[in-house]
Amino acid sequence: MIQSVTRALDILEFLKLNPGGLGVTEIAQKLDVAKSTAHRLLASLEEQDYVQKTGKDSIYSLGLKFIEMAEVVTENLKIVDIARPLIEKLSRDTGEIVHLVMLDGNEVLYIDKVENASTIRIYSQIGRRGPLYCTGVGKAILAYLPEDEVDQLLAGVTMQPFTEYTLTTPEELKQEFQTIRANAFAYDNEEHERGIRCVAAPIFDHTQKSRYAISITGPITRMSDDILREYIPWTKETALAISRKMGFNPPKS
Amino acid sequence: MIQSVTRALDILEFLKLNPGGLGVTEIAQKLDVAKSTAHRLLASLEEQDYVQKTGKDSIYSLGLKFIEMAEVVTENLKIVDIARPLIEKLSRDTGEIVHLVMLDGNEVLYIDKVENASTIRIYSQIGRRGPLYCTGVGKAILAYLPEDEVDQLLAGVTMQPFTEYTLTTPEELKQEFQTIRANAFAYDNEEHERGIRCVAAPIFDHTQKSRYAISITGPITRMSDDILREYIPWTKETALAISRKMGFNPPKS
């Protein structure tokens, strides 16, 4: 165990027990280290917002970073449970596979899947990862993310053409994002895999951010334009219902 | 800035962006350090539950510790705002000073105060600290804490007698806790300061823990037994109302 890290984490523990905050000297005593050491540890923690210093008197207390981090942790625990019954219904109503995905690095991570018994088996699996730029779910998420974040996510990726329909430049993509935002759903027209189409809609959490999405996926033989038109509102409604349960408050329009 | 601490916190940042988790090798690459270094950092973080390792495949992801920490942070932001209007009313109804306190280390920290204009000035101030064992608020909080936690808190304190009424042994205190729990409020009969009496009630949060309390404080000349009997239900009701707004679900009895 590395000493300085352990000590830094110990400080956080002390601050948890003293929500009113502690001074450098007090912390140094509790840790049984020199004041300068405690000070250096605190400076490192403060730099990344794990602790904050009240201007006056240099009293250190737990920082807002923890709220950020906890959101990620709790939502990942909640989302699958919340979404389960709703995506099951969607799958039953359509007879197609429904996926629940999460933004993970610069990919989407498939965190749940419901597959109707009658469906022809399509290879897909929980834990699988997929690209953002050429999947319905990926585009649905990206379309609602702040532009600088989108740029950052796309920067780490080469937009390789999986099929002749794959969009391969950020410009084309951003163009499509406007359509997606206007309609509140995203298509994937064989952009990732030949013969596979899907309809996807983003899920928002209580911070109004799109970090999840659902999609209905099926072979083009079954997913005709007419059928899709029917599925779209169902998908959107299901996504919105999940969003609400995640604490999302739709902006009044 | 301490290198190892900064690196450890950087890892947490990467994991936030990859809620699906990352392996040691991936993390080492992102950090640009040797695998062994990343591994050591992760082990230190894991030891304190900041990251967790899924048994299979050693994929590291953010740990449950963040939920714990965030609770402390958010509640301390919330409680004052939530409690304000309610303790204002209590002060108006009684004409006495009302305090809102928070458990902080092995003391109580006064985080808000409402003082009716007509009240004789009693020295008291936000930011002040007070002992747990001889204040109404302190005892109200302690009475509902798990016994091992109480022991730990009292261990770091010498129970000095402020007045002739001060309880000075843990045994006496624990005896009184039973009464407090039976009645759901705590008295302070000149135990901390001669001539000052108060009625206090604990506040519970959504984890069912008592980390806050309120009290009505006044000079013994005004705080007669008859008057107190009237104030008790008001105090309890106010505390319960605050608890509910903090997300507390009273156990069905």
Added chain:
DNA sequence: AATGATGTTCCGTATTAAGGAACGAGATAA
């Protein structure tokens, strides 16, 4: 069975973080 990729452990070295002391800033008291 062999190869490759992963996570984990060990160890010598040099980087790095620790502690002490000096400094600065504020508060308190004479």
Added chain:
DNA sequence: TTATCTCGTTCCTTAATACGGAACATCATT
């Protein structure tokens, strides 16, 4: 006001410590 404390911050030297490389173990893939 000035002097004295206490606290936070900075600097610098030293040696403790965390680093990286390599070896090992485990597992999946071919």
